[in-house]
Each structure stands twice: as structure tokens, then as C-alpha cells.
């Protein structure tokens with residue numbers, strides 16, 4: 001899988017789960033883990049701000065932040081209930097034990113390979129592989145961006161992948177504002193994320209679009225991408241065969 005450089009990763013020193021988005025996650029946690037005692041893995045958890053929020057709200061919870069960026073992991077606030085692992089999501093097998101909750105917040109679109117097909121394989125492998133880490137009452141919290149096309153539903157995500165992953169276009173896409181220029185990023189439409197979730201063996205227990213965020217996308221990107229709509233989607237999953 002391709003990895004962003006430290007200068008590209010620096011922009012992820014932020015927390016994307018704001019108050020409205022947190023309420024959405026919290027409502028699901030309170031319903032599914034009413035005792036507040038759970039083991040939590042934050043895959044692509046970076047600076048650990050989300051894990052800190054969770055630990056502050058659930059004093060009996062324990063967390064593990066897993067990320068392949070040493071730069072972002074180094075920004076974690078130490079906590080005896082927080083473990084840090086520096087590795088890539090393709091090595092899930094190295095993680096010990098089972099988790100009640102795994103969060104995959106804005107990670108899947110970064111699992112980029114050398115082709116669109118390989119990227120799809122990477123995303124499916126990581127999402128599907130998480131089943132092996134889930135406890136019997138396990139849940140997965142996924143935040144992703146849903147890009148919906150004007151003519152074809154999946155077209156914007158594919159165009160973004162093609163434009164951002166092309167190394168020869170990196171100088172141009174960087175100048176046009178793409179932080180992932182030359183490495184790539186692979187967003188999908190809501191329909192595509194839902195299909196991937198079903199194909200990897202999960203069902204959606206809860207879905208929401210937490211906000212009406214007006215995306216700061218420049219007009220030429222909207223035109224170039226044939227974009228109808230872009231929204232943050234929160235998918236709360238359980239294994240398809242669980243209750």
C-alpha cells in the first residue's frame with residue numbers, strides 16, 4: 001500500500017469527529033455497550049484525539065491506537081489505558097486479542113495501491129479482516145466521505161483516484177489543492193461503500209449523515225468530477241451473522 005509523506009500527513013494533526021459526529025457515535029456505544037466497559041481499537045487513529053475523547057467518556061474502556069505514521073502517533077497524549085501500535089493496516093494479524101469496538105474513521109480511502117482494482121482489494125481486505133479481531137458483541141464504526149456523481153454514481157471517486165494517484169500529475173494536483181497528490185486517495189459513493197460493507201460480511205446497524213458540511217471544494221473540481229453531492233457518512237456495523 002502507498003504511504004503519504006510526513007509533510008502530507010501533517011494536515012491530519014486534527015480531529016474530524018466534532019460534537020455532532022461524536023453524539024452519533026456515543027448514541028451507538030451507549031446502546032450496544034451499556035456497561036461502558038469495552039476494548040477499543042482505533043485503526044488509523046493517528047494523534048489519538050478520538051481515543052482520548054472515548055477514554056474520557058468511558059472510564060472503564062481500554063484503547064489501542066494503530067497507525068502507520070510515527071509522526072502522528074508521537075503526538076498521542078500518554079494514558080495507561082491507551083496502547084500505541086505503529087504498523088500498516090495490511091498487517092492486522094499482528095494485533096493481539098479481540099475488540100468490542102473498532103473505529104475506521106477516514107482510513108479506508110487511504111488504502112491505495114498501484115491500481116484502482118488493487119485499491120479495491122486493499123479496502124476489502126482490511127474491512128473484511130477486521131472480523132477476525134471482533135469480540136462476539138463486536139461493532140465497527142466507519143466514517144467515510146460519500147461522493148455522489150451527477151451522471152454516474154461512482155465517477156467522482158474514480159476520477160479523484162486517477163487524478164491524485166498519478167505521480168506524473170503530482171505537481172499539478174498539489175497546486176490544485178490535493179493533499180494526497182502523487183500517492184492517491186480513493187473515495188466512493190454511499191452505494192459503493194454499502195456494497196463493500198455487505199460483500200465483506202457486515203450489516204449496517206445504523207447509518208447517519210451527521211452534518212450538512214458545505215465542502216470547501218473549488219468550483220473546477222466540482223465540474224471536473226461531475227459531482228452531485230458530497231457528504232460524511234457514519235456506518236455502524238456488526239458482522240452479518242450476529243444478532
Ligand SMILES: C[S@@+](CC[C@H](N)C(=O)[O-])C[C@H]1O[C@@H](n2cnc3c(N)ncnc32)[C@H](O)[C@@H]1O
Pocket residue numbers: 001009012014015016017043044045046047050066067068069072087088089090104105106107110111
Ligand atoms: C484522514 S486521517 C484520519 C485520522 C483519524 N482517524 C481521525 O478521524 O481524525 C487518516 C489516518 O490514517 C492513517 N493511515 C493511512 N494509511 C494507513 C495504513 N495503511 N495503515 C495504518 N494507518 C494508516 C494516517 O496516518 C492518518 O492518521
